[in-house]
Amino acid sequence: MNANLSCPSIATSNGGPSLSRIVAGMWRMNEWNLTPQQRLSFIEQCLDMGVTSFDHADIYGGYGVEAVFGEALALQPSLRARLQLVSKCGIKLINGARPDHTIQHYDTSASHIVASAENSLRQLGTDHLDLLLIHRPDPLMNFDEIADAFGRLRREGKVRHFGVSNFSRHQFESLNRRIALATNQVEFSPLCVAPMFDETFDGLQDVGVSPMIWSPLAGGRLFSKDDAAGVRVSAVIQKIADDVGRPFGSVVFAWIMQLPSRPIPLTGSGRIQAVAEAVEATQFTLSRSQWFEILRAARGHEVA
Template sequence: MADLSCPAVVTYAGGLTLSRIVAGMWRMNEWHLTPPQRLDWIEQALAMGVTSFDHADIYGGYGVEASFGEALALQPSLRDQMQIVSKCGIKLVSAARPAHTIQHYDTSASHIIASAEHSLRQLRTDHLDLLLIHRPDPLMHFDDIAGAFERLRQDGKVRHFGVSNFSRHQFESLNRRIALATNQVECSPLHVAPIFDETFDGLQDLGVAPMIWSPLAGGRLFNGDDAAGARVRAAIQQVADELQRPFGSVVFAWIMQLPSRPLPLTGSGRIEAVREAVAATQFSLSRSQWFEILRAARGHEVA
């Protein structure tokens, strides 16, 4: 279970601590930074208290982990100040993986172990703080996954485990076999399904804090020209004006106000965007302001 009392971090039984704001590395190679510039970005994030960095083996066409590791190698002592998260279980058709002939899932024990070991080499570290199964696999076998996780833990290669995009039942089924630290799911004012489909309720019941990908709806909150995007954007801006806070900060605060205490990921290479996310840990919305955004998100009154 997680200790949800501290606004800056979430600490789990077993010793895992993650920052309330997690740096998402998905697009790092699109930022076109040199290794020293990547290192500077990492150092600025750490200075703001963003100590958790989210990866996946497939990010950047199997290239982001290596880019991050290259930067970290310039200042290896930073490793002790951060938590590195990665994911496995998706096989992409890619020039980097010529043997892959069809995009598919693979949650076999052999693939989980091989992927984790490859991530360690790419990231130039001896352990992952947290490893997630990236997507539910129709062919996944819960006992096999738990066995692979336990072997990685015994070998000292991965310290904690979790999943991503799992339903409540899928999470609880695997969690009964091996303790899971988190479920990383999509949530934003334009994607509120986890609030109502028992995903967050189930995690709150277990004392597990979810991680959140795409909290800004992939940019639709800023520039989407659809009716829902415009409606939600106007509601958020109204709250931002009332609180005299940046638009992005209000979105992150809205998500973090959920009682399961979600940990949202940033996805931007702009350090100012990370700073706005961090600022969201310092204030909260009134209940009426929170529901103004939810009403806009759903397009109707709550009752």
Template sequence: MSAILPTDLHCPRIQMSPAGPELSRIVAGMWRMTEWGMSVDQRIDFIEQCIDLGVTTFDHADIYGSYGVEGQFGEALGRKPSLRDQMQLVSKCGIKLVAPQRPQHSIQHYDTSASHIIGSVEESLRQLRTDRLDLLLIHRPDPLMDFDEVADAFSSLRKAGKVLHFGVSNFSRHQFEALNRRIALATNQVEFSPLHTAPMFDETFDGLQDLGIAPMAWSPLGGGRLFNGGDAISENLRRVIKGIADELQQPFASVVFAWIMQLPCRPVPLTGTGRIEAISVAVAATRFTLSRSDWFSILRAARGHEVA
């Protein structure tokens, strides 16, 4: 049975940390925007439809679309500047890609030096056609990362009004806490889905819950494997989720998003789609919770064994 989504969907908001930003409960991930084939007007329409749903937070990185996504999004903001004050902009830096847009890069590598962080922010602001980022994340942990240098760069950007809040992405619990001791962080954006449950068991989520900080979850649908994965675990997981979705008369993906958001550390899932219907399905997940038995049925199918 296909679920009929309510017409009055509106995404709630969430305080990411005690002194952190307030973001929408579902975040619109922009990393595939250059693949969507949208005109500037279509991008404006898409952004406006997201905002109408209450999805007001848009996730970027300098490298997305081979350094092209922020510019495409910025074209839309440049055409309609009034949209900027209705949204929160998140971006990331710290990876240098080998790309035609960066001919000076001879090898893909990490760079979390203060000069690169500050330069990346200034370029993101230029591309996005805005004067500030609401949240800046270090994209990946860097073996050459100096925590004190990163904290100093963050402090400089905050003092200049160019970035309001800071966080990280793909950091371990220890890496997060080491930087958080030097400057308050608002989130750790990590991969999480029923097909990638490691953050539940490697102390990442436990540590964030202890600090009252909400993680962000990228690839919540397993990069599409929940829909089309042919391996035994994906197929069994799909059957279990579909059975719960049919019983609840909710869309399949809504059940997955609800499962993620039910964790007490309050994960904030990112979408990765240019289809407003798919974003509506994610928002619908904010309106219901799973029974404990249904929640653990999904976990059992994800892990392939009972909890004890």
């Protein structure tokens, strides 16, 4: 790993939080089979590279990831001042940890938002979240009620900034008119390019808000030999990686971050080398022709 790697930070919006340009995604932390000390070491290594933002959700790991992250952080509480904690709420899973849930559903009521945020604080062992997102659009969501809940959490000092995840442009703008949103976290990769063409990124760029990106490596499809689209796109990415002398993953992250909406990608790996490759993507820029080579492979046709 390059010891000189240093990840810059970026303001998600005017007045929004400053996050690291690469965010460490904690979705699968329970699957990494790390001891508390190993989890702490992972956090420290991320911080040493400038990856200071950590993405959570109440439901991750069957409602368990926030607690194991908090357990690690409790071994070195002073680290809290160096990092940003992001979490999400609004999905209720059928899970042994929540025996009262009888059907998987969404809940964006004010009572659930507040209760979920307060539980995340307890699990993470912190007095505030830097950013709280509504995890999915809810057909029963009331924009005014969500804004009121966000306002209450801010007044009580429990959450500093707010955003959404997987929202359409119109849904984002409807809530953003009521309370300033810092981001919309959406799925995007060379195998999932819809946000470039459904106004999601255009709308965020227009209001000066950076999207956060989940599954930037297409959930592993870019590494699968059984996925025709993944094989086609990966061959182009590998060729460019060889040409520029950078790792495959770095090229993917660089391709994403080159968009003018200033996307902030999440990693999803417990391997620190994978995080380092994402950080390396902040150190170079693809040529315009290289960028469009990947887009052409992604869409399977020329741009015109």
